[in-house]
Amino acid sequence: DKLGPEIEKAIETATQVLVVLSPHTVNSPWVRREVQKALAVEQRRKADGYRVIPVLLPGITPGALGTWFDEEPVAEPIEIGPTGLSAALPRLLAALGERLPTDAKPFEEPDARPVAELFLTLNNPTVETVEGKRRARATATLVYEPADSGARSLVSQRRYSFTAPLGPIETADLRWYLESYHLWPVGVFQERAAGIEARLPAWGAELFKAALGEEEAREALSAWQNAQKAERRFSVQVDGDLPKGATEEARASAQEAANELLGLPWELLHDGDAWLFQGRDAVRIRRRLPNRKFQPARPSALPLRILALSPRPEKAGYFDHRSSAEPLTAAVESLGALARLTVLQPPTYVELEKALQTAAERDEPFDVVHFDGHGIYDRRQGLGGLCFEALGDRPDERPMDLVYADRLAGLFRRHRIPLVFLDACQTAVEAAPTASVAAKLLDEGVTSVVAMSHSVLVETARRFVKAFYAELVQGARVGGAMLAGQRELFADARRGKILGAGELKLQDWFVPVLYQEEQDPQLLT
Numbered sequence: 001d002k003l004g005p006e007i008e009k010a011i012e013t014a015t016q017v018l019v020v021l022s023p024h025t026v027n028s029p030w031v032r033r034e035v036q037k038a039l040a041v042e043q044r045r046k047a048d049g050y051r052v053i054p055v056l057l058p059g060i061t062p063g064a065l066g067t068w069f070d071e072e073p074v075a076e077p078i079e080i081g082p083t084g085l086s087a088a089l090p091r092l093l094a095a096l097g098e099r100l101p102t103d104a105k106p107f108e109e110p111d112a113r114p115v116a117e118l119f120l121t122l123n124n125p126t127v128e129t130v131e132g133k134r135r136a137r138a139t140a141t142l143v144y145e146p147a148d149s150g151a152r153s154l155v156s157q158r159r160y161s162f163t164a165p166l167g168p169i170e171t172a173d174l175r176w177y178l179e180s181y182h183l184w185p186v187g188v189f190q191e192r193a194a195g196i197e198a199r200l201p202a203w204g205a206e207l208f209k210a211a212l213g214e215e216e217a218r219e220a221l222s223a224w225q226n227a228q229k230a231e232r233r234f235s236v237q238v239d240g241d242l243p244k245g246a247t248e249e250a251r252a253s254a255q256e257a258a259n260e261l262l263g264l265p266w267e268l269l270h271d272g273d274a275w276l277f278q279g280r281d282a283v284r285i286r287r288r289l290p291n292r293k294f295q296p297a298r299p300s301a302l303p304l305r306i307l308a309l310s311p312r313p314e315k316a317g318y319f320d321h322r323s324s325a326e327p328l329t330a331a332v333e334s335l336g337a338l339a340r341l342t343v344l345q346p347p348t349y350v351e352l353e354k355a356l357q358t359a360a361e362r363d364e365p366f367d368v369v370h371f372d373g374h375g376i377y378d379r380r381q382g383l384g385g386l387c388f389e390a391l392g393d394r395p396d397e398r399p400m401d402l403v404y405a406d407r408l409a410g411l412f413r414r415h416r417i418p419l420v421f422l423d424a425c426q427t428a429v430e431a432a433p434t435a436s437v438a439a440k441l442l443d444e445g446v447t448s449v450v451a452m453s454h455s456v457l458v459e460t461a462r463r464f465v466k467a468f469y470a471e472l473v474q475g476a477r478v479g480g481a482m483l484a485g486q487r488e489l490f491a492d493a494r495r496g497k498i499l500g501a502g503e504l505k506l507q508d509w510f511v512p513v514l515y516q517e518e519q520d521p522q523l524l525t
Contacts, residue, residue: 011037016050019068022057026067035068114147115520116227118220119288120211120236122162125257136164136260138238140211144220147230154223160216164264165206173199174265178454178508186501197507204270211236211269232281233479233520234269235288238262262287265453267486267510277486284479286514289442298416300367300524304339304473306332307355310372311347311389313400325372327462331469338473342366347373349388349403356415367523369412370421375437376402384437386422405437409444418523419478422451423461438515448478449515459495460508463488468512472523479520485512 011017017038025031038052054065054075062075122138129135142156177196181189212221224232240258242251267285269276276283310325325343332341344351352369359365374387383404390401412420420441438449450468467488471481489509498504 007034008037011041014050017041017052018055019052020055020057021060021064021068023059026064032068039069114230115233116147116224116230117145117233117235118212118224119143119145120234122236122238122258122261125238125240125254125261127253127257127260130163133167135167136257138162138257138261140214140217142212142217142220144224146223147227154220156216156220158216160214162210162261164261165210166203166264170203171263175454178456178506178511182457182495182498182504182506184501185498185504200268200507201270201275203265204268204275205272207264207266208269208271208276231284231480233284233286234266234276235286235516236262236266237288263453265510267513277483278490282483282487284477284483284514284520286479286482286516286520289439289515289517298365298418300365300418302338302473302524304335304368304469304524305359305364305366306339306341306368306370306469307344307352307359307366308341308370308372309344309347309352309388311387312373312398313387313389314398327458327465328370328372328469330462331466334466335470335473339469346391347389348391349401349407352388353411356411356417360415365415366417368419368421369417370423372423375422378402378404384440386437405440406444408437409440409446412441413445417446418521419448419450420446422449423456442515442517447517447519447521450478450482451513451515453511453513454508456508456511457495457506460489460506460511463492464512475522475524477520477522478516479514482512482514486510 011034019031019035019038021031035052042050042052044050052073054069054073056062056075056077065073065075119142121141121143123141125136125138127134128137130137138161139159140156140162141159144154146153173196177193181193185193211217238258238261240254242254246254266287267277269283269285277285306328308325308328329341332339342355344355356366371386375384376387377384383406385402385404386408388401388403390399392399422437438451441449456464464485468481468485471484472478476484486509489512490507493505493507495504495506495508
């Protein structure tokens with residue numbers, strides 16, 4: 001009797017009720033009363049989704065439900081045994097209108113919120129020595145493009161000078177921290193890393209002040225910061241082209257300066273209170289490059305089709321396949337039917353051409369080409385390229401086939417590939433990024449290129465790739481997917497255990513970078 005009020009209250013306040021029935025409950029008056037109480041509550045709370053669902057143990061058939069129910073309800077049988085409950089769980093959750101934690105989220109219609117953009121253009125880049133420090137400089141113009149296409153744009157009152165606050169010393173510190181510190185993160189190395197981590201907010205604040213802190217930028221910056229009901233985006237574009245007639249020396253100097261400006265860690269932008277990518281009104285940050293051969297977006301639908309290739313040619317320097325290919329495979333598996341991964345074998349340029357053509361003929365074109373390998377810059381050609389494998393004379397031979405960016409760009413343009421993911425060693429940090437693979441692909445019509453500014457750890461790649469693709473299949477813009485990946489990396493700095501050093505913690509959320517032309521598309525609409 002003492003349990004009566006407690007059970008009655010539980011039935012009243014429950015979201016739904018499962019009634020477990022076995023041969024032992026047939027003659028139980030308590031079970032009969034509990035069922036009657038639950039059915040009475042169901043009548044009152046049907047609008048709330050309240051349901052009474054019988055669960056049948058062995059020995060009870062659906063025909064016996066009349067013992068407890070006036071109308072035979074839908075019931076779920078469960079077998080006794082080690083896998084009985086796990087086998088029935090999906091059906092039970094479906095009956096309750098719930099889902100397994102491991103189930104992929106149902107696809108939601110894309111919510112393309114309007115975007116308020118702050119667009120920084122850096123022209124006439126040069127390299128100068130300022131107070132004994134070598135720095136890249138440029139003439140800056142700031143434009144605020146409101147989310148409302150009918151509203152007036154705001155342009156900085158006058159052009160102003162921009163001087164890069166970070167130079168070779170800071171760049172070398174970042175490279176050591178991101179690419180070498182993890183090899184032995186103890187003692188003096190740990191102390192050096194802690195010092196670099198402590199300076200990250202200051203470097204971001206210095207970059208913010210240099211780019212957006214001038215009086216000429218105040219009006220456009222203020223309007224952008226106060227934008228309502230819109231996503232916010234910051235874009236930086238560096239124009240290193242000089243007018244016709246400029247000397248080769250001047251062109252080389254301008255190109256060098258443009259490279260340094262584009263290579264600044266813009267993802268670290270910090271307004272003095274927080275990094276711009278943080279908070280409810282988080283800012284998407286990208287490097288914007290001109291697209292001189294614009295193509296309209298190719299309509300696409302689920303599943304997201306990804307073509308992955310991981311060439312490891314001889315004499316190109318081996319690095320661990322796990323750094324990108326394994327995280328990508330795991331990420332796609334976690335998405336279930338929402339994404340489809342095809343691995344290119346063998347990873348040659350000829351096979352890439354065939355795979356793209358076959359997909360087009362089947363009317364199942366790829367949405368993403370995910371490259372995991374080496375990328376280099378050839379000064380003689382003035383072009384970046386990717387290192388593919390070529391077929392050798394023997395099965396165990398893997399000669400290198402360097403495919404330049406202009407050739408790749410033409411192929412991707414013909415097949416209207418909207419997104420290229422370059423997890424390519426040296427690709428984003430080569431000597432001439434504006435003439436690199438990313439820039440050339442955008443120049444020829446690819447809308448978005450994701451690259452890594454430095455080599456990344458396996459755990460970093462795993463977390464970023466999983467969050468990035470999960471956001472894409474939900475209908476997010478590419479910039480939104482980048483933001484999701486950055487947040488995932490920032491939320492937990494642990495990157496695995498190092499033998500003899502314990503848990504490695506690393507602030508590397510700013511390593512993934514986004515190159516885009518003007519549009520930031522939703523791949524799935």
